[in-house]
Amino acid sequence: MNVFSYKDIYIEDGKRVLEVNILPEKYCNFDCIFCPIGRSYNKVDTQQSFDEIDDSFNELESMIENNNVDLVFINSKGEALVNSRISDIIDLIKSKGVPVRLLSNGYLLGRKEYMQIANKCDEVIGEIKAISEEDFQKIQRPIEGYTLKEYISNMILFNKQYKGKFILEVTIIKGYNDTEESVNKIKNIINEISPDKVIVERMNDERFKKKLGISDERFDEISKALQNI
Numbered sequence: 026m027n028v029f030s031y032k033d034i035y036i037e038d039g040k041r042v043l044e045v046n047i048l049p050e051k052y053c054n055f056d057c058i059f060c061p062i063g064r065s066y067n068k069v070d071t072q073q074s075f076d077e078i079d080d081s082f083n084e085l086e087s088m089i090e091n092n093n094v095d096l097v098f099i100n101s102k103g104e105a106l107v108n109s110r111i112s113d114i115i116d117l118i119k120s121k122g123v124p125v126r127l128l129s130n131g132y133l134l135g136r137k138e139y140m141q142i143a144n145k146c147d148e149v150i151g152e153i154k155a156i157s158e159e160d161f162q163k164i165q166r167p168i169e170g171y172t173l174k175e176y177i178s179n180m181i182l183f184n185k186q187y188k189g190k191f192i193l194e195v196t197i198i199k200g201y202n203d204t205e206e207s208v209n210k211i212k213n214i215i216n217e218i219s220p221d222k223v224i225v226e227r228m229n230d231e232r233f234k235k236k237l238g239i240s241d242e243r244f245d246e247i248s249k250a251l252q253n254i
């Protein structure tokens with residue numbers, strides 16, 4: 026059985042992108058109430074080993090070789106950094122001359138061992154959703170002891186020394202970070218982290234859209250405000 030799973034190859038800015046999930050099921054250090062993957066029964070921030078992963082390495086290698094891939098995007102069922110073989114996975118992709126983009130929620134990027142792994146990637150995406158300590162605990166339900174303050178400072182720390190392209194994905198959530206005051210707070214966070222690019226998202230999943238989604242008009246306003254910093 027293969028641990029990895031793939032999306033169909035798609036084109037982004039003229040590049041052929043192979044998107045791969047490197048976790049057999051959800052493993053995450055958060056348990057967000059709106060997580061599209063479901064609850065975090067494996068709420069971890071230490072690396073995990075998975076059986077039969079060698080077959081998955083072979084499969085990934087042939088996927089890259091047979092599909093003229095220009096970029097591999099590691100976008101997993103949770104936090105990809107907790108796969109104990111992630112470093113080898115990145116090395117394998119890079120050995121084929123293909124750049125790597127890694128999606129992480131960003132919390133672990135400030136820890137030395139994970140920072141070194143992420144540093145090997147050409148692009149890293151970190152995320153911001155809740156912007157108050159209370160909301161962070163309430164809607165993102167991280168591992169005990171985590172704080173929003175540390176979350177943000179981990180991404181600041183990471184990006185200060187990172188040589189690649191750091192992308193910050195900000196998700197606007199109705200009732201949590203969609204007021205003017207919140208937008209100003211997000212602007213400050215963006216300035217502190219200083220990413221190369223900001224992507225603004227909102228709740229698009231049908232299950233959460235009604236309760237947590239914002240209108241098209243508000244989304245446009247906020248997107249403009251955050252893109253023009």
Ligand code: SF4
Binds near residue numbers: 054055061065
């Ligand atoms: S950080 Fe992402 S994967 Fe993890 S629980 Fe939250 S939404 Fe799900």
